[in-house]
């Protein structure tokens with residue numbers, strides 16, 4: 228049965244600036260997979276699902292950013308997305324967006340709320 232759940236990602240200070248952290252909500256074969264991006268005191272969260280053909284964006288654990296850390300990049304075909312909006316501005320799916328996930332920082336701790344399955 229699917230629903231929504233809030234999970235704790237951990238302290239903001241535990242993520243590099245800028246940096247990313249993968250997460251999973253739910254168990255089983257089809258958990259909801261996403262990642263948060265920290266940039267300074269802001270945190271953004273997206274489903275780990277490329278707007279091009281739906282591949283996971285990363286090949287390396289927690290590796291979602293371009294070499295210069297200015298954008299989110301998909302390892303499959305190089306789509307690049309704005310960190311703060313999830314909008315694709317370069318690559319095969321320009322104009323499409325990553326699916327944003329609710330994220331909050333309370334007392335220095337990051338929480339995300341999302342579905343418990345895909």
Ligand code: FES
Pocket residue numbers: 277278279280281282284301302303304305306318319
């Ligand atoms: S699946 Fe991400 S760019 Fe093709």
